[in-house]
Amino acid sequence: MAKVFAIANQKGGVGKTTTCVNLAASLVATKRRVLLIDLDPQGNATMGSGVDKHALENSIYDVLTGECNLVEAMQFSEHGGYQLLPANRDLTAAEVDLLEVKMKESRLRNALAPIRENYDYILIDCPPALSMLTVNALVASDGVIIPMQCEYYALEGLSDLVNSIQRIAKLLNPELRIEGLLRTMYDPRMSLTNDVSAQLKEHFGDKLYQTVIPRNVRLAEAPSFGMPALSYDKQSRGAIAYLALAGELVRRQRANARKAPAL
Numbered sequence: 001m002a003k004v005f006a007i008a009n010q011k012g013g014v015g016k017t018t019t020c021v022n023l024a025a026s027l028v029a030t031k032r033r034v035l036l037i038d039l040d041p042q043g044n045a046t047m048g049s050g051v052d053k054h055a056l057e058n059s060i061y062d063v064l065t066g067e068c069n070l071v072e073a074m075q076f077s078e079h080g081g082y083q084l085l086p087a088n089r090d091l092t093a094a095e096v097d098l099l100e101v102k103m104k105e106s107r108l109r110n111a112l113a114p115i116r117e118n119y120d121y122i123l124i125d126c127p128p129a130l131s132m133l134t135v136n137a138l139v140a141s142d143g144v145i146i147p148m149q150c151e152y153y154a155l156e157g158l159s160d161l162v163n164s165i166q167r168i169a170k171l172l173n174p175e176l177r178i179e180g181l182l183r184t185m186y187d188p189r190m191s192l193t194n195d196v197s198a199q200l201k202e203h204f205g206d207k208l209y210q211t212v213i214p215r216n217v218r219l220a221e222a223p224s225f226g227m228p229a230l231s232y233d234k235q236s237r238g239a240i241a242y243l244a245l246a247g248e249l250v251r252r253q254r255a256n257a258r259k260a261p262a263l
């Protein structure tokens, strides 16, 4: 049964999409079966996976509105090695369209239910907003991975996100928890980075991934070729960091499974 993780932070440009694409490809490299869901009308994860967002027959929008089933919208990312549910600007309308349907918060969760056992991991790339799309992602997920830059304002936004996660856990999805916090575009030469890192460690303890993602130009270049960094330049520091993150995530999963009581 797949673990479903939303990659979320309402702050823009913190590395959500970069994390989603590169973590997906790294999990594939460790022989996991992965589905990436692009839930952002910007369609960046779609383009970064090598699929043209302008030429979609079906997209996640059609799945959410019931126009097609999930399998009909799926595409394979050649370079990433994972399945993709693509998105484009059409998804902007979903915010309004969903207002009229019943159980609007659970559309994605219900759509995923029949295919969850076909994957080991399902990663959802969220838009930079605490919108109905993000709520759908959080209701469908077991955990939230929060990418963030170590800057002062990052901490401010974080409490809003944590509050939203807690509210959704209480009202709609009791399974939901914070899976981990990921430091992105990390530059240890800046003293603020180290201060913020120490605060995150204090607040979130083991939830803070030990792996940090360095600022690395290969990570920024790879999407314009529709590739994860692992295909574009597998020796790059960025590609290696995301492989390490996949390893840490899988190890945590195993440790959690050991801790859980046997049924």
Ligand SMILES: Nc1ncnc2c1ncn2[C@@H]1O[C@H](COP(=O)(O)OP(=O)(O)OP(=O)(O)O)[C@@H](O)[C@H]1O
Pocket: 011, 012, 013, 014, 015, 016, 017, 018, 019, 040, 042, 044, 126, 127, 128, 184, 185, 186, 213, 214, 215, 216, 217, 219, 220, 221, 223, 238
């Ligand atoms: N570790 C990194 N090193 C260098 N550049 C990076 C790194 N991570 C992300 N970037 C670049 O920073 C920009 C923002 O990253 P990304 O698109 O992943 O963020 P996002 O949180 O998904 O943004 P949005 O909120 O708009 O969806 C992109 O141009 C990306 O290529």
Ligand SMILES: [Mg+2]
Pocket: 016, 017, 018, 040, 044, 125, 126
């Ligand atoms: Mg993004």
